[in-house]
Amino acid sequence: MKFIKQLIPSLFVSLVSILSIAQDRPPNIVLLMADDMGYECLSANGSTSYNTPFLDKLGKEGIRFNYAISQPLCTPSRVKIMTGSYNYRNYKSFGYLDVNEKTFGNLLKDAGYATCVVGKWQLNGVNSKFETPEKEMLKRPQHFGFDEYCLWNFIGGSGNRYANPNLYQNGNQLEGLEDAYGPDVVSDYAIDFMKRNKDRPFLVYYPMILTHNPFLPTPDSKEWKDKSMRLKGDKRYFKDMVEYTDKIALKLVNTINALGLEDDTIFIFTADNGTHYSITTETLNGAFKGGKGTMPDAGTHVPMVVYNPSKIKKGFDYNELFEFSDFLPTLAEAAGLPIPEKTDGKSFYPLFSNVNQPIRETAFIHYDPLKRANNKQWYGRFVRNKTYKLYSDNRFYNVSIDADEKHPIADTELTKKEFLLKEKFEAELNAAPPHHFKQSDEYPKKIK
Numbered sequence: 001m002k003f004i005k006q007l008i009p010s011l012f013v014s015l016v017s018i019l020s021i022a023q024d025r026p027p028n029i030v031l032l033m034a035d036d037m038g039y040e041c042l043s044a045n046g047s048t049s050y051n052t053p054f055l056d057k058l059g060k061e062g063i064r065f066n067y068a069i070s071q072p073l074c075t076p077s078r079v080k081i082m083t084g085s086y087n088y089r090n091y092k093s094f095g096y097l098d099v100n101e102k103t104f105g106n107l108l109k110d111a112g113y114a115t116c117v118v119g120k121w122q123l124n125g126v127n128s129k130f131e132t133p134e135k136e137m138l139k140r141p142q143h144f145g146f147d148e149y150c151l152w153n154f155i156g157g158s159g160n161r162y163a164n165p166n167l168y169q170n171g172n173q174l175e176g177l178e179d180a181y182g183p184d185v186v187s188d189y190a191i192d193f194m195k196r197n198k199d200r201p202f203l204v205y206y207p208m209i210l211t212h213n214p215f216l217p218t219p220d221s222k223e224w225k226d227k228s229m230r231l232k233g234d235k236r237y238f239k240d241m242v243e244y245t246d247k248i249a250l251k252l253v254n255t256i257n258a259l260g261l262e263d264d265t266i267f268i269f270t271a272d273n274g275t276h277y278s279i280t281t282e283t284l285n286g287a288f289k290g291g292k293g294t295m296p297d298a299g300t301h302v303p304m305v306v307y308n309p310s311k312i313k314k315g316f317d318y319n320e321l322f323e324f325s326d327f328l329p330t331l332a333e334a335a336g337l338p339i340p341e342k343t344d345g346k347s348f349y350p351l352f353s354n355v356n357q358p359i360r361e362t363a364f365i366h367y368d369p370l371k372r373a374n375n376k377q378w379y380g381r382f383v384r385n386k387t388y389k390l391y392s393d394n395r396f397y398n399v400s401i402d403a404d405e406k407h408p409i410a411d412t413e414l415t416k417k418e419f420l421l422k423e424k425f426e427a428e429l430n431a432a433p434p435h436h437f438k439q440s441d442e443y444p445k446k447i448k
Contacts, residue, residue, distance in 0.1 A: 012113060026111070026335045027308070028194075028265040030204045030252060031327070033081065034245050034294050035120060035212040038274035039301040046283040048241040054250040055269055055305060061315045062267075062307035063351065066387055069323040069363045070273050072299035073292065075409050076369055077121055077272040077324055078207060082144070084328025084343035088432065095102055095153075096125035097144065102340075104331045105145025105205065111335045114197040117141055118159070118186040119207045121151040121299065126268055150174075150180055150189035159210045162216045163230035181219050183209050187248050191255045198259045201335070210248070211241040213276055218244040226443045238279050253307070259269075263310035266352060268269040273298040294365060295391075297403045311353045321386065322348060322362040361385060362428060381432070383425040389416070390425035 039045050044056035044064060071077040071087065080089050082103040090098050098102075122138045123144075132140075134155055141149040150169040153162045159166025165182030168172045169189065172226045177185065190204050205264025214233040222242045223229040249269055256265050275281065275290030275298070282288075304322065305310070324346030332339055333349035344364075349402065351357035366381050381392040387400045395408045396418075 008107060009097040011436050025182075025264065026201050028202050028204075028256075029113075029331055029334060030190075030194075030206070030256065030265060031106070031268045031270070031331075032206045032208055032249060032252070032268070032270070033077075033273040034303075036207045036273060036290075037211050037271040037303065037317075038244065038288075038290060038292075038298065039068075039244065039303050040281045040283050040288045041211075041275060042303045043272075045303060046285055047281055048284060052242065052246040054241045054246050054253070055303070057314065058249070058253070058267070058269065058307040061304040061309070062305055062312050063316060063318050064320050065270075065304035065306070065315070065317065065318045068270060068302050068304035069096065069300050069320045069321065069365070070271065070302045070383075071365065072273050072295050072325060072367055073369050074120075074131070074212075074272050076367060078123060080194075080324045081272075081327045084325050084340065084345045086325060086344045086364065086366050087368065088434070089344075091368070091370070092361075093125060093128040093130050094369050096128050098139075099122040100144060101144075103144045104328045105141075105203065107145070107328070107332050107337060108201075108203045108335050109147065111337055112201065113144045114193070114200055114202040116147040116148045116190060116193040116206045118190045118193075118202070118207050119208075120153050120212075121149075122153040124154060126153075126156065128159070138168070140350075147237070148189075148193055148203070150186045152186070153233070158230070161212070162218075163227075183244065183248060184219070188250060190252065192380065194255055194261075198261060204252075205329075206252075207272070208239050208245065208248070210245045211238060211275075213278070215241065231274045235278060237288050239277075262431045263308075265308065266305070266311075267307040270301040271303040274301065293369075295365065295382060297338070298401065300365065306352055308352060313354060318351065320357075321360040321363050321366075321393050326360070339403060362425070363389060364428060364432065366432065381429055383428045385421075385428045388421055388425070389423055390429065396422055396425075 040046055041050060042055055044059050071080055075094050076087050076091060077255050079097055080087060083090055083101045090101050092098055105115050124140055125131045137155050148170055150167060152165060152167055154168040161182045164178050165183060190206055214234050215237040217223040217230055217237055218240045248309045253267055274292050276292050279290040280287050293299060305307055326348055328343045329339040329343045329347040330349050331397055333347040339347055346360055362383050362385050364383050369377050383390050387398060389397045389399045397405050397408055
């Protein structure tokens with residue numbers, strides 16, 4: 001009895017310590033980034049062409065961002081989101097991430113997180129002058145801080161991404177996927193990773209394979225049952241692909257809930273750039289043509305929702321700017337880390353935590369994908385706020401009424417307020433140094 005009495009205080013102290021550790025545990029982070037899916041694609045954002053009930057629900061119960069600004073093209077966005085830096089600092093080639101860079105994967109791994117990346121990689125320098133030996137490529141995700149991976153567009157010819165996908169998982173090319181669907185394989189791996197690491201903080205970064213062309217049937221399309229139809233493209237399948245993206249988000253969140261981790265997990269959904277230019281979406285405001293690769297809203301305005309029921313008590317629309325350099329400092333602060341000094345972004349973790357968030361006054365985009373020569377639409381810089389936008393070639397627009405940027409405002413037509421704002425934008429553009437890297441004929445010319 002005396003031993004039991006002595007043991008009870010010790011057990012109480014241990015229990016308090018365990019509870020304290022649990023309370024101090026940083027949040028899990030699950031970040032999905034769809035491929036080529038503009039702001040207009042969510043039904044909550046006005047789409048009448050597609051149904052995205054689950055992402056709409058997350059936005060209603062979490063935070064729906066109405067001014068999330070990406071780069072206009074895939075690799076530029078991937079480099080920016082992972083490093084927190086503007087492209088002129090570290091972007092060297094399409095399909096390549098400089099091995100000297102440190103990503104949010106590195107930061108969170110160093111903070112004790114289990115880390116995983118699944119989906120589309122496109123960062124090994126395949127078909128560029130930076131391509132490295134296959135043996136080194138197989139370890140590249142670990143180099144950037146990811147313990148595990150299951151990825152497409154990884155080595156050599158990228159191969160199929162949807163039916164019968166060409167995927168690499170932790171150093172090995174997967175086999176036996178003849179009847180598999182790539183987005184299911186990689187999302188199932190993410191689910192398995194979460195289950196295996198549920199007792200420690202984890203990061204799942206999921207740059208999605210969907211909804212990039214070719215536009216092909218999904219397992220929910222009636223044509224999927226006919227194997228001869230699985231690789232026959234048609235734009236009508238884009239609807240199915242958007243809706244399958246919504247289904248995958250549901251599958252991941254259901255897993256988080258089943259593991260009892262919904263209050264401990266920040267779930268984020270966004271997209272790398274606007275919708276493919278061949279797709280026109282019907283919306284509540286009329287037809288909207290995709291603008292992937294271009295710098296107006298059709299190429300750079302993307303959906304974004306953040307869900308965390310323990311912190312975000314009531315869903316709301318966030319009507320201020322957010323841009324892709326903001327992810328790294330946000331995730332760093334969420335993990336309890338100091339915000340890196342060299343980041344170009346601003347932390348939005350206060351907003352994610354339902355406390356006061358300093359407003360981002362402007363967004364800066366440097367766009368030079370080093371991919372197409374002698375084509376002005378693929379190069380340029382702009383500074384914008386919610387209403388106005390200034391390009392480095394002096395084009396100035398009121399994008400709130402001219403989203404297609406067809407009517408630049410002449411200097412002689414500026415109001416005093418617009419004149420002062422344009423001067424402020426010019427100063428921000430002039431403060432950014434020129435690109436460190438030059439175009440080269442060694443880079444591939446075709447946008448894919």
